[in-house]
Amino acid sequence: MHGAGLNSGPGQGAEVDKTLTFRSVEEALPGPKWQSLFHYHWPAYAQWYLAEGERERPAYLACYNAMSHHMPELLGTYRQLCELAGGGDLAARLLSLYQPPPYITGCSQAVLTRPGSTLLARNYDYPPELCEGTILYTRWNGRGVIAMSDCLWGVLDGINDAGLSVSLAFGGRKVVGEGFGAPIILRYLLEFCETVPEAAAVLSRVPTHMAYNITVADACERYVTAMIAPDQRASIRRVPVATNHQKKIEWYAHALASETLIRERQLSILVDDEATTEARLIDAFSSPPLFRHDYARGLGTVYTAVYRPREGRAQFHWPGRWLDLSFDHFPEEQIRVRYGVRNLNAG
Numbered sequence: 514m515h516g517a518g519l520n521s522g523p524g525q526g527a528e529v530d531k532t533l534t535f536r537s538v539e540e541a542l543p544g545p546k547w548q549s550l551f552h553y554h555w556p557a558y559a560q561w562y563l564a565e566g567e568r569e570r571p572a573y574l575a576c577y578n579a580m581s582h583h584m585p586e587l588l589g590t591y592r593q594l595c596e597l598a599g600g601g602d603l604a605a606r607l608l609s610l611y612q613p614p615p616y617i618t619g620c621s622q623a624v625l626t627r628p629g630s631t632l633l634a635r636n637y638d639y640p641p642e643l644c645e646g647t648i649l650y651t652r653w654n655g656r657g658v659i660a661m662s663d664c665l666w667g668v669l670d671g672i673n674d675a676g677l678s679v680s681l682a683f684g685g686r687k688v689v690g691e692g693f694g695a696p697i698i699l700r701y702l703l704e705f706c707e708t709v710p711e712a713a714a715v716l717s718r719v720p721t722h723m724a725y726n727i728t729v730a731d732a733c734e735r736y737v738t739a740m741i742a743p744d745q746r747a748s749i750r751r752v753p754v755a756t757n758h759q760k761k762i763e764w765y766a767h768a769l770a771s772e773t774l775i776r777e778r779q780l781s782i783l784v785d786d787e788a789t790t791e792a793r794l795i796d797a798f799s800s801p802p803l804f805r806h807d808y809a810r811g812l813g814t815v816y817t818a819v820y821r822p823r824e825g826r827a828q829f830h831w832p833g834r835w836l837d838l839s840f841d842h843f844p845e846e847q848i849r850v851r852y853g854v855r856n857l858n859a860g
Contacts, residue, residue, distance in 0.1 A: 531851070531853075533641045533642070533644060533646050533815070533852065534646055534848070534849050534850075535647075535836070537836065537844065538550070538649055538650070540649070540651060541652040543594055544597070547649075548597040550647060550662075551594075554665060559603060559604075562603070562607045562613065563603075570606060573602050573605050576605065576609035576611040579609065579693070580611065583693070583720065584719065586705050587700070587705075589654075590654060594666055610693050611692075611693055611722075612692070612693075615689045617683050618681075620639075621636045621682070621777075622634065622636075622755050623728075623753055623794065624728060624730045625753070625789065626734050626736065627791070630734075630791070631821070631823060632821055633680060634795055634798055634817065634818070635670055635680040636804060637661070637814065637815045638812050639812075639813075644815050645661075645662050647662040648661055648829065653704065656705075666697075667696020668681075670820070671699065672820045672822065672825065673707075674840050676707075676823060679699045679712070679729050680727070681727050681728075682757055684723070684724025684740060684757070685767055685771075686723075687764055688742060688743060690722060690723075690742075690743025691722065691743060692721040693721060695723070695741075701719070708733065708735065709730065709735040709736060710735070716749060721741045721742065721743055724740070725742075726740055728753075730822050736751065737749050737750060737752070753784050754781050756780070770810060780797075780803070798830075808852050808853065813852060816829055816830065825840050826838070
């Protein structure tokens, strides 16, 4: 998620032609594979982290204390990753994801429940060149986690071996405050929660630095969407759909550009229709208005993810290509995807 501030992005008429390689990587404990990913992405992350000046970022002690207070179970993994990153002050501060620079995304997400099955689907809308493209399968804390990585160990969306599935979307508000970036909060959920009630309790107490809509589903057909922000208490409701606004539109320019209300209405109609099958919902994510080609403004769809909590399956989709993963079947593959204003193909 690195590199995109609140007002970043090329102009509306700019031509975009980017290629992103997605990689599925399995490494049970932090080791050389994660270290290689860190070294590959570190120059870009360091530049992003310091873009507003080093004084704007919290000192290491503040980062460590914040994690120790709010997410103490993560400290062991955090220390291991900091060591693999070389033990430097700047890397340790960034890896805490406490008070990171602000950034925005698009994103649509929805839960469909049917007797005996639950599905969480989402589109991730963002500048492709700023997406890591790494799908990590880890067992860092004794629990299997498959997740689309962000900020080197954070989570954009994912599932754990208890079936808990999570996804994030930007909340459509400009407010920035004291707290963590959402990807580390989602990592915490997948590492240490098994059910929606457990996840809801975490989302109610861990502070966030920006507004996000977090959708969570579990293997018992429970789901919630948590609207979290640094300036107000979390609103956690049994709502199956989330796009890029919270209770009302506050940032009208972003709402208009991202078509958040149009996408929310489309998803609400689908999940409320008893005739909607899983296949129908997934297909909808491949077509407008949910699938977006606005790569020029950094609001084009980078990938579609589908999580099946009861089956422990994670599927990733690009036009013409699927990657089907589970805790028992996780091939390490590479998929090259080319994004453009007028074309998009996977090979």
